[in-house]
Amino acid sequence: MITAERKPMEELIAYLRPFRRILLLGCNECVTVCAAGGRKEVGLLSSALQMRFAKEGKPIEIEEITLERQCDPEYVEELVSRIDQADAVMSMACGCGIQEVARRFQDKPVFPAVNTTFMGASERQGVWAERCQGCGNCVLGVTAGVCPIARCSKQLLNGPCGGSTKGKCEVDPDIDCAWQLIWDRLKALGMTEQYEENIPAKDWRTGRGGGPRKIVREDLA
Amino acid sequence: MKTESILEKILAAGHLAVTSECGPPRGALPDKVREKAEMLRGSVDGINVTDNQTAMVRMSSLAACIIIRQMGLNPILQMVSRDRNRLAMQSDIIGAYSFGIDTMLCLSGDHPRFGDHPMAANVHDIDSVQMLDMVRTMRDEGKFQGGDKLDGPPKMFIGAAANPFADPFELRVARLAKKVNAGVDFIQTQCIYNLDKFELWMQGVRDRGLDEKVAIMAGITPMKSVGMARYMKNKVPGMDVPDELIKRMAGVPKEKQAEEGIKICVESIQRLKEVKGVRGFHIMAIEWEQKVPEIMERAGLLPRPQV
Numbered sequence: 039m040i041t042a043e044r045k046p047m048e049e050l051i052a053y054l055r056p057f058r059r060i061l062l063l064g065c066n067e068c069v070t071v072c073a074a075g076g077r078k079e080v081g082l083l084s085s086a087l088q089m090r091f092a093k094e095g096k097p098i099e100i101e102e103i104t105l106e107r108q109c110d111p112e113y114v115e116e117l118v119s120r121i122d123q124a125d126a127v128m129s130m131a132c133g134c135g136i137q138e139v140a141r142r143f144q145d146k147p148v149f150p151a152v153n154t155t156f157m158g159a160s161e162r163q164g165v166w167a168e169r170c171q172g173c174g175n176c177v178l179g180v181t182a183g184v185c186p187i188a189r190c191s192k193q194l195l196n197g198p199c200g201g202s203t204k205g206k207c208e209v210d211p212d213i214d215c216a217w218q219l220i221w222d223r224l225k226a227l228g229m230t231e232q233y234e235e236n237i238p239a240k241d242w243r244t245g246r247g248g249g250p251r252k253i254v255r256e257d258l259a
Numbered sequence: 260m261k262t263e264s265i266l267e268k269i270l271a272a273g274h275l276a277v278t279s280e281c282g283p284p285r286g287a288l289p290d291k292v293r294e295k296a297e298m299l300r301g302s303v304d305g306i307n308v309t310d311n312q313t314a315m316v317r318m319s320s321l322a323a324c325i326i327i328r329q330m331g332l333n334p335i336l337q338m339v340s341r342d343r344n345r346l347a348m349q350s351d352i353i354g355a356y357s358f359g360i361d362t363m364l365c366l367s368g369d370h371p372r373f374g375d376h377p378m379a380a381n382v383h384d385i386d387s388v389q390m391l392d393m394v395r396t397m398r399d400e401g402k403f404q405g406g407d408k409l410d411g412p413p414k415m416f417i418g419a420a421a422n423p424f425a426d427p428f429e430l431r432v433a434r435l436a437k438k439v440n441a442g443v444d445f446i447q448t449q450c451i452y453n454l455d456k457f458e459l460w461m462q463g464v465r466d467r468g469l470d471e472k473v474a475i476m477a478g479i480t481p482m483k484s485v486g487m488a489r490y491m492k493n494k495v496p497g498m499d500v501p502d503e504l505i506k507r508m509a510g511v512p513k514e515k516q517a518e519e520g521i522k523i524c525v526e527s528i529q530r531l532k533e534v535k536g537v538r539g540f541h542i543m544a545i546e547w548e549q550k551v552p553e554i555m556e557r558a559g560l561l562p563r564p565q566v
Contacts, residue, residue: 121416192367195460200422201496208496209372
């Protein structure tokens with residue numbers, strides 16, 4: 039999923055200060071799963087903002103809407119009837135959802151309430167970790183199912199570097215050394231000989247190196 | 260011979276080779292470079308010039324290498340994949356060779372987390388293994404990494420680092436094999452304090468015949484004090500400093516610790532000379548370059564052979 043974290047309150051307050059009627063948007067997809075911007079978080083943020091502005095003697099009105107999927111124009115369209123009642127929109131969706139709202143409503147200020155962080159997986163209750171950088175040409179087939187691009191601090195395709203210590207990364211003892219994980223799995227799979235096949239320099243054109251990317255599926259378009 | 264590199268010639272003649280290093284200054288101070296390099300004249304066969312070591316901004320390795328080359332000495336261009344993409348690397352390699360710099364070392368580099376610009380973006384377009392392959396392709400096939408033909412290939416003698424002390428240990432010989440496959444000519448190892456472990460690694464290297472394919476130079480760093488020994492043990496990732504060594508340093512009065520550090524260093528060199536497959540030494544006397552001639556003398560490595 040795409041993970042996100044709520045921005046600091048002061049930043050949100052600064053964005054909203056010039057406005058009185060706010061449309062606060064959540065999204066029912068990834069940000070709900072990572073507890074950053076679903077219906078529940080929209081409700082909590084709405085209360086917090088209203089209390090804060092009321093305390094400043096400048097009450098605001100907030101309408102709360104959580105869309106099924108904010109990165110999808112079909113659902114964003116549902117806002118048409120409500121958008122005029124708002125001076126500004128604050129979105130708790132990931133960057134994709136926020137931009138979709140901004141694209142649809144050209145003359146409406148739209149502010150992010152979260153920092154979109156990474157594509158990751160849940161490690162345990164309340165902990166998410168990065169797993170994929172969307173390089174556009176998956177290497178997991180030759181790295182034993184562990185991505186060194188997303189999970190090695192130096193993005194080494196032929197690691198580990200000399201800083202791997204007791205399975206941890208030199209950058210932070212909370213980070214697992216991706217190459218230790220790869221090696222452990224290669225051993226478990228009985229495929230250690232694969233380690234010595236050098237992975238050639240990557241063609242980054244399928245990633246951000248080729249500029250903003252687009253997928254066009256002729257069969258669906 | 261693949262290159263005109265003095266280091267290659269020394270190794271090819273069967274001598275124990277010696278390199279040392281010089282960290283460029285953190286400012287436009289060309290005389291500092293000259294001063295440090297001058298201390299090494301006559302004592303070593305090549306001078307590594309670090310590339311923003313520990314992820315701190317310094318005079319570029321290329322610029323400092325040019326200064327050293329112009330002094331008639333033999334600089335070794337260090338290049339890390341942290342700061343440059345493959346375009347910048349290749350242009351710098353051609354540039355370096357155009358100034359007569361014919362030996363280089365390919366590294367991934369310390370993470371910016373440890374330096375003075377932790378907010379900087381990491382490049383890591385290619386890794387150190389891929390960098391070796393790129394330089395070898397430029398030299399031997401006269402081609403850029405992207406595939407185009409290259410006029411005037413840079414005839415670089417190509418080095419890399421190896422850390423026998425990092426984890427997982429069982430992978431450390433295999434990682435060297437990857438570098439050998441990529442075309443490395445010589446290896447400079449991480450500082451060796453745990454000689455038993457190093458010898459175990461060398462055994463693994465010899466078992467696979469890798470010592471026949473690459474010249475391994477043992478990394479040596481003299482310790483100035485017990486404080487430095489403790490720092491190396493506790494703070495430097497991938498460093499293995501045995502407790503006995505710290506005890507030995509702590510066992511002599513403060514004013515004699517530097518001398519004890521030199522003694523340890525000379526003893527290490529003497530022992531490592533006997534290890535089959537060790538083809539030379541890389542002395543990293545950090546901000547202590549003036550001690551290198553003395554270490555070389557006491558280790559019986561002077562005068563340097565003329566080739």
